[in-house]
Amino acid sequence: MLKREYEGQNCSIARTLELIGERWTVLIIRDAFLGVRRFEDFQNELGVARNVLSTRLTRLVDEGILEKRRYQERPARYEYRLTEKGIALWPVLISLVKWGDRYVSPAGPPRLIVHRGCGGEVNDHLSCERCGKPLGARDVEARPGPGAKAAAA
Amino acid sequence: MLKREYEGQNCSIARTLELIGERWTVLIIRDAFLGVRRFEDFQNELGVARNVLSTRLTRLVDEGILEKRRYQERPARYEYRLTEKGIALWPVLISLVKWGDRYVSPAGPPRLIVHRGCGGEVNDHLSCERCGKPLGARDVEARPGPGAKAAAA
């Protein structure tokens, strides 16, 4: 990435990208939304180098996007969870998914984001396709879509 | 960035990031939304190295996100414009802006995205705060916000 900062840009997009624009960061956050919590699991899902994963997680914790919690003493075991600030990134992830589904998923969406209970898909305006309700991160769940193949990550 | 591809990820987010996840790419697209069209202007706005700008623009054209048009013969002059596929990235940009406005803009939003004519701001569900209409890229315009300082990019 080199530098990571975009100097001289007074812009919310640039400042957001300084936090989450590095390689792997968004995928780490995606996995966090999908319920991944532990170092090893992130590493296995992503195949990212361990040192890179380590620096990314620490940075996300420093920025208040993830929080690190010891969920077990002796042996010490940690988990990383999204904070409110992290959960607020949900619209970013959803809009990336929707664009990708439309333009770069020839086999159909690998994963569907549906309104929990209702079953309708999220649309471009972050509402339920079926019932029309505006949706947030906690109202939805992910399901394998038509483009999901064996062992999809 | 190294590699740029996220192998083994059957995921729309990963595939989208393979196209727009490199450093500078999103800011180039942002500027395109703001009306920047020419090589020199992108370079001046962003301060990106010219060779990097060159490779990014070519890649975005190859991927069908921008199109390169000769708008003048003799001397040949080119402009880069968003295609439909590029314009479809609007929700991604807006959600980055909204998150950045909330979490990393202490002086207030540097730029407001408002419903053209109506004047209401875009909200998190890509609708107009004031009149409630669902909005698209063509329905809005950017204005300096409270966080805009002199010579903001």
Place this chain on the structure above:
DNA sequence: CACAGTGAGTTGCTTCAAGCAACCCAATGT
């Protein structure tokens, strides 16, 4: 005519982030 300027890049060198593998440590299981 000579010369400066502009638009749109390309070339070449340097630097720093990412990839990769190996290693460490503490505890637990067998």
Place this chain on the structure above:
DNA sequence: ACATTGGGTTGCTTGAAGCAACTCACTGTG
């Protein structure tokens, strides 16, 4: 006693990004 698991760190290598200089085609100015 030995292997395994979780959660990392260290060290070397590779390759993307920064930077400056250069090219090339044309245009306008004195």
